[in-house]
Amino acid sequence: MKLLTLNFLTCAIKTCKTSPSSFPLHPQDAELEIVESDVNMAFLRNILPRLMWEELRGITRELGLPELPETAPAAEDLGEPSQVAKDLHRLLLETSIREGKLVCGNCGHEYAVKEGIANFLLPGHLV
Amino acid sequence: MLPTPSTSHVDFDRVYEPAEDSYLLLDTLSSADETAFLHDRFDAASKQPSSSPLVVEVGVGSGVVLAFVAANAEIIFGRHDVLTLGTDINSFACQAASKTIHNAVKSAQTSIFLDVVNSDLASSLRPHTIDLLIFNPPYVPTRLPDFSRHDSYNDLPAGQTSTTFEQDSYLLELAYAGGIDGMEVTNRMLEQIPQILSFDRGVAYLLLCAQNKPEKVKQCVRDWGTGWKAETIGTSGKKAGWERLQIVKMWQQKN
Numbered sequence: 001m002k003l004l005t006l007n008f009l010t011c012a013i014k015t016c017k018t019s020p021s022s023f024p025l026h027p028q029d030a031e032l033e034i035v036e037s038d039v040n041m042a043f044l045r046n047i048l049p050r051l052m053w054e055e056l057r058g059i060t061r062e063l064g065l066p067e068l069p070e071t072a073p074a075a076e077d078l079g080e081p082s083q084v085a086k087d088l089h090r091l092l093l094e095t096s097i098r099e100g101k102l103v104c105g106n107c108g109h110e111y112a113v114k115e116g117i118a119n120f121l122l123p124g125h126l127v
Numbered sequence: 128m129l130p131t132p133s134t135s136h137v138d139f140d141r142v143y144e145p146a147e148d149s150y151l152l153l154d155t156l157s158s159a160d161e162t163a164f165l166h167d168r169f170d171a172a173s174k175q176p177s178s179s180p181l182v183v184e185v186g187v188g189s190g191v192v193l194a195f196v197a198a199n200a201e202i203i204f205g206r207h208d209v210l211t212l213g214t215d216i217n218s219f220a221c222q223a224a225s226k227t228i229h230n231a232v233k234s235a236q237t238s239i240f241l242d243v244v245n246s247d248l249a250s251s252l253r254p255h256t257i258d259l260l261i262f263n264p265p266y267v268p269t270r271l272p273d274f275s276r277h278d279s280y281n282d283l284p285a286g287q288t289s290t291t292f293e294q295d296s297y298l299l300e301l302a303y304a305g306g307i308d309g310m311e312v313t314n315r316m317l318e319q320i321p322q323i324l325s326f327d328r329g330v331a332y333l334l335l336c337a338q339n340k341p342e343k344v345k346q347c348v349r350d351w352g353t354g355w356k357a358e359t360i361g362t363s364g365k366k367a368g369w370e371r372l373q374i375v376k377m378w379q380q381k382n
Binding site: 012 | 178
């Protein structure tokens with residue numbers, strides 16, 4: 001599961017949705033892998049406005065990855081492609097969680113990731 | 128005609144096999160009218176590109192529909208910075224669809240495939256993030272399966288390398304059984320749609336059969352509030368059988 005996917009996910013429990021701490025989900029005991037792919041420059045430029053940068057910084061810190069700068073890069077910084085672009089590509093699209101869990105910061109519920117697929121199904125009493 | 132993505136690796140004993148409903152979605156999403164609508168909605172011609180659109184298919188099954196959108200993003204949206212993400216309640220479908228979509232996206236310049244997550248509808252998605260939602264629901268008016276078995280049936284039996292017959296039947300039931308009027312699952316999805324579509328450009332494509340009472344569904348969408356539109360934009364099933372299909376597009380028009 002790509003780290004960029006975490007930018008769009010939240011706790012599946014209804015009552016958590018309104019709580020700011022239900023996003024982002026926090027990776028724990030994560031086994032990471034790198035799955036290489038080519039850079040798509042248009043995508044890197046146009047995803048910038050959608051990135052929740054502060055939360056992304058938190059996730060990279062929790063995963064023990066190199067610290068991200070305080071502010072997101074600007075489209076001009078990405079070049080054709082610059083090192084900044086290559087690093088961002090590696091972080092968002094090539095760094096993947098193979099095994100581990102994702103934990104809600106609000107309710108503490110743990111979602112398992114197995115073979116790269118996160119399981120957000122809830123036991124009956126939580127639906 | 129655009130090619131249909133390959134699903135030859137998918138085990139159709141436990142994952143829904145592409146059928147007339149899937150193909151109606153492919154034809155409709157790539158029709159001249161819809162590509163024109165989507166080019167306009169996602170600023171294909173603009174010099175100042177908008178942010179990358181997020182396409183989510185709920186209940187991807189074999190992945191054939193999302194793979195088709197991912198492989199043809201340039202034709203459908205007029206841009207190749209489109210993100211695709213799938214969900215399915217069946218973990219075997221998640222694995223299969225992930226492969227289908229991965230294989231269909233030939234290069235990084237085609238579009239960006241994120242992941243398929245094992246989820247109930249779109250319940251794991253952040254509110255107001257989905258720009259294009261596709262849903263081919265379990266629409267057959269027949270009793271819903273007994274979900275209490277889901278946990279044990281969603282994985283290989285302990286120590287086994289294959290699924291059981293009962294398990295496969297259950298997993299396929301999830302893909303077609305829609306409960307009363309075939310609408311029990313779709314109604315839960317409809318309730319989520321105003322909360323998960325993006326504010327300014329969200330649009331959803333929903334497949335319905337005649338027994339789902341499509342006119343009632345469209346009226347329900349229009350009643351969500353100002354600017355909400357719902358139109359039938361594609362139909363099939365000319366044999367007038369019990370499964371006449373249609374695709375309803377729903378979106379909010381600003382001003």
